[in-house]
Amino acid sequence: MSESETTGGAPRRRRRRRSNRNNANKQGSQQQSGGNQGKNPQAKNNSAGKSGNKPGNRPGGNANNGGKSGNRNNRGGKSRRSGSANSSGGNRSENNRNNRRTSSNQYRRSPARPSSHYNDAHSELPVSVETSAGGLVISGLAEAVGNDNNVDLSKIYVALIGRLDRRGRLLWSMPKGHVEPDESQHATAEREVWEETGVAGEVIADLGTIDYWFVSEGVRIHKTVHHHLLRYVDGALNDEDPEVTEVSWLPVNQLVERLAYADERRLARQAFERLPDYAREEAKAGRYTPR
Template sequence: MDETSAGGLVVDHSSGAAAVIGRLDRRGRLLWSLPKGHIEAGETAEEAAVREVEEETGIIGAVVAPLGTIDFWFVAEDRRVHKTVHHFLLRALGGELCDDDVEVAEVAWVPLDQLESRLAYADERRLIRRATELLEDSA
């Protein structure tokens, strides 16, 4: 079975911080990650990334550039699932940080220079390095 999702790193350029989400794993540990979710019918990956970032963090963003794609396998309900996640760099345009999404335990603004050490997943940490390069090139 294949699943496709999209998400992003939304950056507030005035503060130099990014909005990230914390989810509880099966053992009750809080794991920080980038907001992401399923691409809905008729939606582009970019549109899904903007929507998911807003749904999971409360922050309205605009896509600046693609960051890359992560794909992995996991088992759900005794089925192997191949998941592909398209990630984008977004500029924060407005909104208020909130964790109203039931799937999200916490949300936080994290300074970009602390982001790599905060994120739980190596593939997402790699995307942060790419985002940092893009942000430095555009400064």
């Protein structure tokens, strides 16, 4: 096969380059050594290095390519050495990262503490469970229904109580109190409304339940409050209850913005949606309860 035919495949090109490099090295060693063939392989290697640096060599020629190939081999060797050297260190680093991920995932998987009653500061306090009942006394339901059967919510009033907090702020809320032994939730709601507002009411519907925790006199208390809607029966507002600072009738369309606590505001929105139907029922039954 001729030399021109050997350039068709990549493997043959690599063989030719290696052959040319060897020939160039041999020619360089012959020129440097004056044709002496008895020198040791080290001298040949040195002469080959010198011949690779001769100005007569073509840029990018075989000698330089051989040097570059050697550099690549050296880099490859360094890469292998660094890879083997870092294999244990890399594993340790990866293990450390995995450990950190595991520990962080454990924290993330931990259940969140619900609220302040589980704080470490109060974790050793005794726990008490309390149940209360109360709600909204509603006046003017039937009167709010027009001739077209539409309901004007601004004519419906509810009774709220106001208490001063430790900062001296007047906080408005729904009347409520403890459920006594052998007392139903409805009976408690009617009694507490009368004691705290001075007006008598009759339960017409359940509104909803809320619960919360607080600390009082070294005891953690879990309190559940059942709220109801009550129809006004009779009586006049008074603030004779020592725990109540002020009592007031309030238009129901201002109820949400007046209540101090978010959970009661949520119940107030539910009541606001249901009141038109209750008002029509009261008007149909002829139960007029003026404020």
